[in-house]
Amino acid sequence: MSVPDAYRTVVSKRDSREFTADPIPEEVVRRILQAGRMAGSSRNSQPCRFILIRDRAQKEALAACCNSAMWAIEAPLVVAIAVQDGASDYDEGRAAQNMMVAAWAHGVASCPFTMHNAECARRVLGLPEGWRPGHGIAFGYPKSEESRHRGQPRLPLEELVHHERW
Numbered sequence: 055m056s057v058p059d060a061y062r063t064v065v066s067k068r069d070s071r072e073f074t075a076d077p078i079p080e081e082v083v084r085r086i087l088q089a090g091r092m093a094g095s096s097r098n099s100q101p102c103r104f105i106l107i108r109d110r111a112q113k114e115a116l117a118a119c120c121n122s123a124m125w126a127i128e129a130p131l132v133v134a135i136a137v138q139d140g141a142s143d144y145d146e147g148r149a150a151q152n153m154m155v156a157a158w159a160h161g162v163a164s165c166p167f168t169m170h171n172a173e174c175a176r177r178v179l180g181l182p183e184g185w186r187p188g189h190g191i192a193f194g195y196p197k198s199e200e201s202r203h204r205g206q207p208r209l210p211l212e213e214l215v216h217h218e219r220w
């Protein structure tokens with residue numbers, strides 16, 4: 055399996071919300087999950103679990119817990135991240151971005167979404183005590199070239215970067 059270089063993959067990854075119905079091969083799904091698994095976490099606490107959702111009714115139920123994720127129903131794969139109580143959002147973010155970048159290296163587009171109604175998401179996902187809903191990530195092959203190019207511009211480096219002090 056050949057993949058583009060890491061820098062190109064990282065800087066060309068944009069969030070896509072339109073997917074084809076093509077399923078993601080299991081080998082690629084496994085790589086996505088491995089990338090999430092290998093993310094570092096505070097004191098190696100590994101506070102995330104990944105819930106794979108392919109069933110349409112389950113995607114609909116989860117999207118109903120969100121303010122802005124109806125588009126995710128059409129994605130062939132949704133990964134809902136469960137986070138251990140007390141864990142840092144930073145740890146979840148590292149795992150999430152690892153998965154999205156690894157997916158993109160295999161041509162699989164993605165977009166994260168917020169589970170705004172946490173109680174609703176907790177119920178739909180069947181989370182045990184001590185775990186909370188983090189974010190969902192929709193994965194799939196991009197519907198069109200154009201659907202990949204709706205990204206927002208980024209601040210110029212000159213505005214982002216300071217030297218020695220702010």
Ligand SMILES: Cc1cc2nc3c(=O)[nH]c(=O)nc-3n(C[C@H](O)[C@H](O)[C@H](O)COP(=O)(O)O)c2cc1C
Binds near residue numbers: 068121123189205
């Ligand atoms: C923490 C987080 C939560 C997000 N929640 C949502 C969401 O609920 N719905 C949605 O459509 N996009 C969501 N997004 C996607 C952002 O809108 C997207 O990352 C941003 O617009 C940049 O997109 P681009 O890379 O295509 O320019 C979320 C992104 C992050 C990082």
